[in-house]
Amino acid sequence: MSSAATMIDIPLMTTAEYQAKLEQCIHCGMCLEACPTYPVFGTEMDSPRGRIALMRGVAEGEIPADDPTFKTHIDRCLGCLACEPACPSGVDYRVLIEGARQTVEQHRTPGPIERLVRWIGLRQLMPHLGRLRLMAALMLLYQWSGAQFVVRRLGVLPPTLAAMEAILPPLTPHRRDDRKPFPARGQRRGRVAFLRGCIQEAFLGQANDATIRVLQRNGYEVLVPQLQTCCGAAQIHAGDEHAAKALARANIDAFLALDVDAVICNAGGCGMVLKDYGHLLHDDANYRARAHMFSSTVQDVTEFLAAHLHTPPTGSLPLRVTYVDSCHLRNGQRVVNQPRALLRAIPGLELIELAHADRCCGSAGTYNITQPSTANTLLADKTADILATGADAVAVTNTGCHLQVIAGLRQAKPNLPVLHIVELLDRAYATTEPKVRR
C-alpha cells in the first residue's frame, strides 16, 4: 500500500488555479435544493455552498486542513455534481471537491478494515480485470452455494464489508472472447473502440455484450483494446490521484494509437473521468496533449448511438420503462436527452419519467460503502420513485447506479428487471432477428 508521499503530487487546494475557482462561488445559494444531502441534513455545511465555504476556510488557512468537521462534510458529499448545472456562476465544483478530497485523504487515518478493503479494491482488484473476474466467479459460488443467504441472515460482516456485500447483484456466469475485432453488420459506417470498464465487465458483462452488438448492428466495427485498464474514477474519488494518473496513462497508451471514430464507454462514471484525462494530466508534460486528444474522442454509448442510430430497431418491445439518470452522465457529461431519445426510438416502449430524475440514487462511487445511512435514505427515495412509476423495467446507464438500483429493489420488487439502455435496444433488435446462439 502506498505512502502519503507517493499519493500526492501537489496539494490541489494550495494552487492559485484552485483558489480562483473557489472565488467563482458568489454564495448565491442557487445550488442548495439540487444537492441531495441538503434535504437530508438541512444544514448549510451539507450543501454545495457550505462545502465551498469550508474549502475556502481551509484554502485560506483559517480552518486546519486536518479539521475533523471539514472531513465530515467533505465525506458526506456524493460527488454527484448536481450542483454544477444548478449553478448560475459556472462553479467548477468537480475540481473543488477533488482537491478537498485529496486534502482530507492526506490527513486521514483509515481504520484497518477500511484500509484493507480500499487497498484490495482500488489497488489490487479494479486495475486487474483478471482478478476481478476471479472474484466474480468466487462470488457466484458464494451466491449459488447458499453462503450468501447464511451470511445475510447472520449479519456477521463488519459494516464496510456488509455495505459492499449488499450491492452484489445476482450474478450469471459470463465470459466473452474479445481479443479479435467485432465486425460491422449491415452497411459499414466506421470503427469504434470500446472501453469495457472493470466492475461493469466483471459483474454486468451482459451490458457490455449488448453494447458491442448494438454498435455492430449500426454498422460499426468494435475493437476492444486488450491493454486497457480501469478508468481511475474510484481512485480519484478516494483521493488517490497518483494511482488514477497511472491508470489514465495506461488507457491513453492503449487507445490513442488506434484509428477509430470514437472511444465508446457505457458507464457514466467512467466516461466522465475519461473525458477529463486532459485535466487530470495537465501537469504531465508528456501526456498533457495526448490526454486532451484522447478525451476528445470519448463518447458515452447513448451519446454516440443517439447521433448514429443508422438502423433503428424495428422489433417491438411493449414495455413501460423508467430511466434512472446516471449523475455523472447527466451532470458530469451533460448527456440528458440522448438516453431518453434512444428509449423512445424503441417501438412499443413507453418511457415514464421518474420524479426527481436529477436526484442521485446514493451509489456515487464508494459512497454507499462509506456513508451507508445517507446512501440508504437516498436509495429508499429513489426506489419509491421507481415503484411509483409502475414501470415494467428500469433503464440505467452506469455501473454504480445499476448495482445500487438492483440492491434497492431487492426487498420491494426483486423481479423488476434493471437493464442498461443498450440491453433494451439489444432485446428490441433480437425480436426481429433469427435466434442465434450467442
Next chain:
Amino acid sequence: MTAHPLSTLQATLPAGHLITNRVQLRTYAADAGLDRGVPDGVAFPQTTDEVAQIVRWALANNVPLIARGAGTGLSGGAVAERGGLVVQFSRMNAVLEFDAEGRRLHVQPGAVNQTIDALVKQQGLYYPPDPSSGRVATIGGNIAENSGGPHCFKYGVTTNYVTGLTAVLADGQVARFGGAALDYPEYDFVGLLNGSEGTLAVITEACLRLVGNPPAVKTLMAAFDSIERAGQAVSAIIASGLVPTTLEMMDQRIMRIIEDYTHGGLPVHAAAALIVEADGYPESVATQIDEMAVVLRQHGAVELRIAQSDAERDLIWYGRKSAVGAMSRLAPAYYLVDVTVPRSQLAATLAQVNQICEAHDLRVGYVFHAGDGNLHPLILIERPSDHELLARVHAAGKAIVELCVAVDGSITGEHGVGIEKRAYMPLMYTPAELQAMQAIKHLFDPHELLNPGKIFPEKTPQLQLAVPRVPAPTVGETVQPASPTEAAAILQAALAEGYTIRLRGGGTKSAHLPPADVTISTAGMTGISAYAREDLYVTVNAGTTLAALQAGLAADGWWVPLASPWPEATIGGIVASNLNAPLRSRYGAIRDLVLATTVALANGEVIRAGRPVVKNVAGYDMPKLFVGSHGTLGLLCDVTLKLAPLPRVQKTLVVPIATLAAGLQVGRKLAAQRIVASAVLLCDGHVVGEAAPYTLLYTAEGLDEDVTAELNLVAALLQRHRLMARHVDTPGTVVWAGWLQAQVASRGEVLRIGVPPAQCAALVEALATQAQCMIDLCNSLVYTAGDVRAVMESIAAVGGYAVPLLAGRTRPVDTHPTPTAELTTRLAQRWGTNKQLNPASLPVAIA
C-alpha cells in the same frame, strides 16, 4: 473555561437542533449579499412551539435572533452582524393544509417557493410570486422580503398572496394574524410583517392565496435600436389596455455577455430587447400577442420573435435567467443594485446610471423588470479585495440610489434594506416617516431582539415635534382642512385639548358611529392630484368620491377596480374601512391597490406611507397599516391607487336555483374553475328579475376571447347540472352593491362574515335557516342582515369573523386578549392617542 453561552439552550432543545461548532458556523456567515457575520449558534426548529421556546430563551439571555430561510437574500438580512443565534427554517418546511377548491395553501416557512408552485400546479392552480431565486428561496424569506418576480407586472408581489400568518413575537407569545378567510377586521399586521425582514416577529406558518393557472402562455421577444424606444414601447403596451404578465428588458451590453455564454440567439446587434408574455385562455393569448406585436412594431421594434413552442419559450427565458450567471463569469463578484423608478422615468434613469458608472470607471450591465420600473444595474467587481475599487462601487451605488429617490422611486424594489441599504433610508424617508417605522419596531420588539441593526440607519435623524400651530377647534365643530399639513395641525391641537375626534369622509359609515367632541371632514380635500397613466397610478385626495374618480378616469379608458355600495363614499373612507367588492378576486383587494397614502398623524406630523411605484420594499409596508384602520391611526389625506384598463368586455350570466344546497354546489364548482370572473354570487331572494328561491350570478370580464372561453366553460358546467342560464347586463358587482344598499335601507345594518373557503358552504347552510344572505363565492364572504348569534361560535371556531358594515365593534370583548388584540390595543393607544381618534370605530375588541 466558561461554558458556551448557548449551553443552556442546548439542554432544552432536541438533539441535533442546535449547532455551535465554530467551523460549521462559518458556513452561516453570509447570505447571497456582500455582508458578513458569524453567528454564535444555529438552531433548527421544527415546530412553532420550539421557535417560541428559542425566542423565550433568547429574551431571557439577551441574545439576538436572526431568522434564516435559504440565505439567498441580497441585502444581508439573514447575516448575524452582531453575532447571536440564527434560526434556520430548512427543516420546518411542511405543507400543513391544501384546499385546492378554496385556493388556499397553509405551509411552514421553510417550504421552497418553486416546490409549492409545482405542488399547486398539479391541481390547476398557480402561486404567482416567482423570484428568480425561487428554486431555493423559502416562503418565510419571500414573505420577510416581500419578494417579487418577472410575473409581478400582472400578478403582484408576495404580500398580495399572503392571507394569514402565525408568528412568534419578541416576547415569546404565539400570535395569529389574519387566516384563511379574507379581510379580517383587524389592523393588517399580515401586510406589515410582509417585507419586515425578520425584525418584527418570527414567522412560523403562512396561509397563502392561490389563483387559477391560466391554461395558455405565449412569449415574444422584441429588439430595439435604443433603450428609449424600448421604454416607449413598454409605455405603449401599457397604454393599449393589454395586461402582459411580464415586461422584461435587457440592454445590449448584457445581451452580448449572455450570448457568449448561452448561444441562445439573442438579438445582440440591437440596443435593447424586451421579453413580453401574455397568459389566459388559448383563444386569447394568440390575439394578445398579435396585438402587442403590432404595438411594438409601431413603436420601433426592429425584430420580433414569437415563441412557437415550449422549447422556444424556454430558450428566450434561458437567456434572461442566465444574465446574472453570465456576468459572474466576467468577474468573481458583482454588486447587484436594486432600485425602482416610475416606469416613465426608465430610459432617462438608465442613461444617467450609465454616466455614473462611466464616471467611476465601472463595468455595468442591465436586466430589469421594465413593467415595474425595477432596474437592476449589475456592477462588476473584478478584484473583490481591491478597496479602492469597492469604494468606487459603493459611491456609484449611492449615486444611483439618489437618482431614483429624486424621481420618487425607491431605494429597493425587491431585495430589501437589510444591512446593505440602511444608511440610505434617510434619503428616501423624512425623519417623521422613519420615526413612524421605528415606532412599529418598538411596538413589536422593544428589546431589539429580532434581527437587530437591520433596516434602520445607525443614527435616525431626530424629529423635532412641531408645537401646535393652530388653535384647537371648539367642541361640536366640524372642520374641513384643505391640506395634509393643516389637517395634522388641527389633529394635534384637538388631541392636546383631550378632545375625541371623529374623522369623516362621505359619512356613509361615520354617521352611524357615536358622536365625538370634534369632527374633521375630508370634504376640503378633493380632486385628483396626480394622474400618471403611463406609470399606472392615480393620486387622489381623500375627500373625492369614488364615483367622481371613476367618471374622470373612464373617459380615458381606465378605472380603479374598486366598488362601493354607496355612491357618496369617499376614497379615504373606502380605504379606511376596507370593504371589498367581489371584484377582489379578479383585481386584488384595496390593500393590493393602494401604493401610497399621505397621512396626518396625531403628533402633528404628515407622513407619506409608500411611494407611487408598484415595487417598493424600503422599510415597513406602511400603507397596509392604514387600510382598514378605520381612522384610528391618522387621517388619510390622499391615496395613490393602481390603475387598470377598463375591461373590453363584461358579460354576466344568471341562473335560477331551486335550493341552497344546489346553489352552493354549482357555485363552488364554478368559482373553482375561474380565471377572469369578477363575481360569482349566490343570492337568497330575488335579484335581477329572477323569481326563483335563489339566484346565481357569474360575471366575467376582460378580453373578449377570455370572457367567451370562460363563459363557455360555465355554460358546459351548468348544462351538466341541467341548469338554465341567461345573459343580463347587470354585472355581479352592481348586484352586490344594490343588495347591500337595499338591506341597509330596510334593516339598518348588514353583517359581513368571512370564513375560510373550506368551511363556507357548511356555515351558509347553518346560517340560512335564520336569515337571508348573499354569498361572494370567490372570496368566501357572506353578507346577511339576519341574526347570527346561533352560528357565532362555529364561525369563530373555524377562524372566521363577523362584522357589521356600518357600526363599530361587534366581536365579543375578549376576556383573554390574544397577542394580536394586545398589539392592536397598543398600536391604537400610541397612534390614536388612547382612543381619542375615531373612538369605537375599530371593529375589534379593544380591552
